[in-house]
Amino acid sequence: ERDGFDHYMLKEIHEQPAALERAINGRITDDNRVHLEEFPPGSFADVGEVHFLSCGTSNHASVYAQQMLRDRGVPAYAFTAGEYATTPAPVSDDTLVVAVTQSGETADTLASLRSANERGARTLAVTNVVGSTAAREADDALFIRAGPEIGVAATKTFSSQVVVLALLVERIVEDVTGEPSAEAEALLSAMRELPSQVDSVVRESTAASLANRYAERAGTFFIGRGVAYPVACEGALKFKEISYEHAEGFAAGELKHGPLALVTPDTPVIGVFSGKHDTKTLNNVEEVRSRGAPVIGVAAETSDHVAGAVDEFLPVPETHPDLSGVLANVQLQLVSYHVADLLDRSIDKPRNLAKSVTVE
Ligand code: M6R
Numbered sequence: 001e002r003d004g005f006d007h008y009m010l011k012e013i014h015e016q017p018a019a020l021e022r023a024i025n026g027r028i029t030d031d032n033r034v035h036l037e038e039f040p041p042g043s044f045a046d047v048g049e050v051h052f053l054s055c056g057t058s059n060h061a062s063v064y065a066q067q068m069l070r071d072r073g074v075p076a077y078a079f080t081a082g083e084y085a086t087t088p089a090p091v092s093d094d095t096l097v098v099a100v101t102q103s104g105e106t107a108d109t110l111a112s113l114r115s116a117n118e119r120g121a122r123t124l125a126v127t128n129v130v131g132s133t134a135a136r137e138a139d140d141a142l143f144i145r146a147g148p149e150i151g152v153a154a155t156k157t158f159s160s161q162v163v164v165l166a167l168l169v170e171r172i173v174e175d176v177t178g179e180p181s182a183e184a185e186a187l188l189s190a191m192r193e194l195p196s197q198v199d200s201v202v203r204e205s206t207a208a209s210l211a212n213r214y215a216e217r218a219g220t221f222f223i224g225r226g227v228a229y230p231v232a233c234e235g236a237l238k239f240k241e242i243s244y245e246h247a248e249g250f251a252a253g254e255l256k257h258g259p260l261a262l263v264t265p266d267t268p269v270i271g272v273f274s275g276k277h278d279t280k281t282l283n284n285v286e287e288v289r290s291r292g293a294p295v296i297g298v299a300a301e302t303s304d305h306v307a308g309a310v311d312e313f314l315p316v317p318e319t320h321p322d323l324s325g326v327l328a329n330v331q332l333q334l335v336s337y338h339v340a341d342l343l344d345r346s347i348d349k350p351r352n353l354a355k356s357v358t359v360e
Contacts, residue, residue, distance in 0.1 A: 007347045009151035009242070013333050014202055017195040019156040020326075022145040023163045024191055032188040033180060034170045038142055044175035048094030049075035051121075053084050053112040055357070057154035057237060058100045061161035063230035065100075065169055068322055071226075072173045072181045082360065085111035091121040096172070099125045100165070102149065102157040103356040104132020111360055113137060126164060128157055142168060151348045152355045153242050155333050158234060159198065159326050163191065166322065183322065190320035194327075197317040201330045210296065210312055211338030214268045220245065221259065221288075222332070223252040224272035224325075225281050231272045231325040235332035242340040242347050252284040265292035270335075272328050273299035273306050275321040282309050298328040 005011035029035050036043075050069055052062035062078040069076035077089065081099075085108055091097065097116040101109045104127040113134060116123050125138035128146050135141040146160040166187065173181045214220070220239055224232035229251045236249030250259055252271070263269065269288045271281055282305065285295050289311075297303075297310035300318045307313045314335075316327035340347050 006341070007151065009153050009155060009337055009347050012149055012151055012155045013330065013337065015147065016156045016159050016202070016330065017199040019146045019160050020163055020195040020198060022147070023160040024167070027167050028188045028191060032185045034167050034174065034184070034188065036142065036167060036171055038140060039171055042175055044096065044172045046094055047096045047172055047176055048092070049077070050172065051089060051091070051095060051097045051116070052076070052078040052100055053081045053097060053109055053116070054078070054100040055081050055106055055108050057158050057234060058102055058161060060230040060234040060237070061158055061165060062100045063233070064162050064227050064325060065165035067227045067229070068166060068169045069172065072169065072183070074173055074176055079112070081106070081112040082108040085115055085360065088112070088115045088119070091116060091119050095121050097121040097123045099123065099134050099138055100161060101125065101134050102128045102146070102154060102161070104129040104134035105356050105358055107358050107360045110134060110137070126161065126168070128160070152350055152353050153238055153347070158329065162326050163194065166191070183320070187320045187322055190323055194319065194323055197319060197327055198330055201316055201327055205314070205331055205334045207314065207331055207334035208338045210314070211335055211342055214294070214296070215243070215339045215342050216245065217268055218246070218264065218266040219262060220247040221263070221267060221269045222247065222249040222272065223255060223269060223281065223284060224274070225252045225277040226274055227322055227325045228272040228274040228281070228328065231329050231332070232270070234329055235270060235272065235336070238333060238336040239339065241353065242336055242345055242350050243343055244345060244351070245339065252281045255284050256287060260287065260291070263288050263291045263293045265294070268294045268296060270296045270298065270332070271310065272325070273297060273303060274324045275300055275303070278303065278306060282306065285309055298331050300324060
């Protein structure tokens with residue numbers, strides 16, 4: 001069943017190239033435009049702002065899409081669903097509410113989706129499960145086609161969510177502004193290469209030997225900006241979820257507003273770089289290195305400016321900056337997996353956690 005892999009998580013990490021092929025299959029035209037069968041051009045012409053509702057890993061994919069929409073001039077806000085269910089943001093006629101949920105059954109996400117439905121917002125579910133409650137209750141559904149995910153830790157569903165949300169982002173921007181975004185063609189062309197690039201990260205990663213050197217520290221911090229910010233948060237979530245070691249993800253700029261007090265030579269800092277705001281993140285790297293913290297940089301293999309400024313370097317293939325987070329996240333998945341394996345944790349079923357959280 002696990003096809004020779006020690007854990008479903010590792011199997012599912014390896015399944016990401018195939019999952020991504022399915023996610024994009026038929027959704028990019030020959031001239032690099034978005035083609036979503038469910039949403040022909042103009043479907044989102046009336047959208048003024050976008051709210052994303054989701055939990056955990058799905059929330060990180062939502063923040064990723066939020067950053068992309070904002071970069072392209074469309075107001076977007078990612079909310080944690082549990083908060084939105086009790087303290088919802090006001091919606092108006094032009095608000096599109098997108099529930100992002102792998103299972104389509106997460107109680108907090110369903111509660112927030114219902115609140116949006118009751119208040120008359122237009123709703124859309126982005127999910128992996130056809131026929132799930134979210135897919136049925138939202139006005140529309142868009143499927144990520146990741147295939148079944150057994151490990152409690154979300155891996156391939158995150159990658160597939162980000163890619164499908166990136167397609168949705170480009171559809172929305174084109175509909176709202178009347179033309180493809182300035183990034184669309186390059187992004188969609190790069191997206192075609194993403195499955196094989198993920199495959200090369202999985203095959204060539206040196207995360208296992210790095211894990212040996214950095215397991216069992218006082219804490220591990222993850223930082224990033226722009227789309228690398230939710231990837232840092234996702235890296236930290238995965239790390240704590242399966243290794244049971246303390247980890248936190250921060251927006252790189254926030255470090256100096258408090259968390260820096262925790263930084264010591266025993267707290268490795270993992271910096272995620274998208275290629276867009278690297279100089280600023282490198283300033284934050286300097287702040288932690290001067291406190292003696294070892295820094296691990298995850299960036300495009302061509303990023304000499306990063307490689308030369310960190311203690312350890314985990315390279316990923318060069319891609320469009322807005323897709324770089326998908327590749328960086330695969331490195332982070334492998335770091336967490338190998339640390340947890342080294343510590344002999346229950347990787348596929350971490351203590352206290354369930355795959356689908358059906359209570360609020
Ligand atoms: O099924 P969902 O995407 O709605 O699940 C939301 C979270 O419970 C989930 O992403 C959780 O954070 C992951 N299992 C963490 O790896």
